[in-house]
Amino acid sequence: VRARALVYPRGEAPCLAPGGGWEHCQPASAAAPWPPVARPRVSHSRSAVASMLAGGALGAAAHVAPPTSATCTVYPLSAYFFGNNGAQGADQAHNAEERAARARAEYAKEGPRRAVDAVLLAMRHNVPHVLLLRDGSGFCRLPGGKLKPGEGAAEGLKRKLSETLSPPADSPIQGPVWVPGTPIGTLWRPSFDSPLFPYKPAHVTEPKETRTVYLVPLPETAYFAPPANLEVIVVPLHELYDNTARFGPLIAAVPVMLSSVQLNVVQSVEKAEA
Secondary structure, X not given: OOOOOOOOOXXXXXXXXXXXXXXXXXXXXXXXXXXXXXXXXXXXXXXXXXXXXXXXXXXXXXXXOOOOOOEEEEOEHHHEEEOOOOOOOOOOOOOHHHHHHHHHHHHHHHOOEEEEEEEOEEEEOOEEEEEEEEEOOOOEEOOEEEOOOOOOHHHHHHHHHHHHHOOOOOOOOOOOOOOOOEEEEEEEEOOOOOOOEOOOOOOOOOOOEEEEEEEOOOOOOEEEOOOOOEEEEEEEHHHHOOXXXXXXXXXXXXXXXXXXXXXXXXXXXXXOOO
């Protein structure tokens, strides 16, 4: 709504005109500058409001649908089995200079990097925990990774989850069926040597990397088999929150990303033998 400022000459003031609107008024005398004026009461009758609604004057403001929140069912950690698939996972560049050099080489061949990450939840001690992958150096990350050129986000996320958490294809134990859920956040890397930002800076026309975080619901029981050089750890949300120094900006932002998600907690599940 825009309001226009009305400027009146010295000694004058606005008065409500009989037919509506405002006009210039002057005081009756110096002794009685301004006679008492009944303040107009602004109101609309029901018929006037109905007329405005029918004409569309209030339609845009009156019929805005409230936002809907995502939901996710979370099962207890005790319902899951953990092992390893015997293979070696891909090495991650932990050093900032190494990571920037690798990003420059990939950018020269494939353009901006696209990556996806999965937030997997399980309950422990009545607190939601996030499943992370930790390597031998103590570096932690979310399951997921880089997308192939032309690969869709959902397809690529299922591929990365199968590579890092599912048993091998010849295993008698089947892994979970991965169903990418709701995207809960996107982060951008403006330059090769900059950290991830939860927004795209206005001066950046083409970020060097875009990471989309998905909330992936887990089945009520499953067997996870990461590569031999990785282990699955679970960390409560309160330890992740704002803990950039330990986990980096992406993982530290997960509790905030989950703040609009309704978690349906299942207290106990009958655990089958692996």
